[in-house]
Amino acid sequence: MAEAPETTMATVTHRRVRTNGISMHIAEKGEGPLVLLIHGFPEIWSTWMYQIDRLAEQGYHAVAPDMRGYGDSDCPRDLASYTVLHLVGDLIGLLDELKEQQALVVGHDWGAEVAWHLCLLRPDRVRALASLSVPFRPRSPTLKPLALMQRFGEGFYISQFQEPGRTERSFAKYDCLTVLKKFLLLNAPELLAAPPGVEIIDFLETPESLPPWIKEEELRYAAEQFEKSGFTGALNYYRAMDKNWELLAPWQGAKITVPTKFVTGDKDQGFQSFGTKDYIENGHFKRLVPDLDIVVIDGHHFIQLERAERVTDEILTFFANIRSSV
Incomplete structure (x- = not known):
């Protein structure tokens, strides 16, 4: 395992657990009620370093896994192994291995998507959810996700990610550190779509300097993990979207009943x-997630990094209220 940034490596424990047929790497710290921290794309467990420290200080057992296909967790080669049922199953198995009936859950980006479906499929195992950046969306009764995305054109990043090997080849023109920097770029366009004939990774600019909320050594550590694992596992989450639509048909119209706080950046x-924005503000979101508190703050997509203190305060306040209400 590559060495993590020194400030965190000294206080975080690392181990592997068996869950749902794979070996999953987890980073953990603290004692108390379990908090699962589920990362997104293109991230690993270390995206939660600030939250891990704060949660542990406040009397929680913070556990941040490398999700299936990422970092030091197993990366199955078969695309069929990356459905949302597999990803939720990994977390249920992790809870069982940790001998915990329930967890408080935090998810960002794809991690939020997985967390929503953990709540949908197994609400009995989730005490409360803090979802960052990605709201719960209703399943279309007639159109698969990729059909819905055709309106954004062939340059849309999710559309480009679909062809096995295409994005891997385009990413390979850059070192992993540059790939990560490109996706962390603050002034990316509203719609992540490249012009015709251009790969999305070529379209995104490389920032000349990093924003103050991320350190070079932190990105280098994450980049070393992707150098080992590659990006195929991470990209397979996108490639399984239509299959997820098929598998989730029995839950058509179902609501999320778990108490939830949703935090997103206005930019x-x-x-x-x-x-x-309209979906969140017009009440449709809350009709699908009745026990919901929405917080929109100044920030961009990687909100748990950019606004680490504010986001963590929101999470801690929410979880404290959940604990006191029992």
Whole structure:
């Protein structure tokens, strides 16, 4: 395992657990009620370093896994092994291995998507959810996700990610550190779509300097993990979207009943695109997630990094209220 940034490595414990047929790497710290921290794309467990420290200080057992296909967790080669049922199953198995009936859950980006479906499929195992950046969306009764995304054109990043090997080849023109920097770029367009004939990774600019909320050594550590694992596992989450639509048909119209706080940045590309802002503000989101508190703050997509203190305060306040209400 590559050495993590020194400030965190000294206080965080690392181990592997068996869950759902794979070996999953987890980083953990603290004692108390379990908090699962589920990362997104293109991230690993270390995206939660600030939250791990604060949660542990406040009397929680913070556990941040490398999700299936990422970092030091197993990366199955078969695309069929990356459905949302597999990803939720990994977390249920992790809870069982940790001998915990329930967890408080925090998810960002794809981690939020997985966390929503953990709540949908197994609400009995989730005490409360803090979802960052990605709201719960209703399943279309007639159209698969990729059909819905055709309106954004062939340059849309999710569309480009679909062809096995295509994005891996385009990413390979750059070192992993540059790939990560490109996706962390603050002034990316509202819609992540490249012009015709251009790969999305070529379209995204490389920032000349890093924003103050991320350190070079932290990005280098994450980049070393992707150098080992590659990006195929991470990209397979996107490639399984249509299959997820098929598998989730039995839950058509179901609501999320778990107490939830949703935090997003007002400048997040996802908030500004796809009708998300209107969906959140017009009450439709809350009709699907009745026990919901929505917080929109100044920030962009990687909100748990950019606004680490504010986001963590929101999470801690929410979880404290959940604990006191029992």
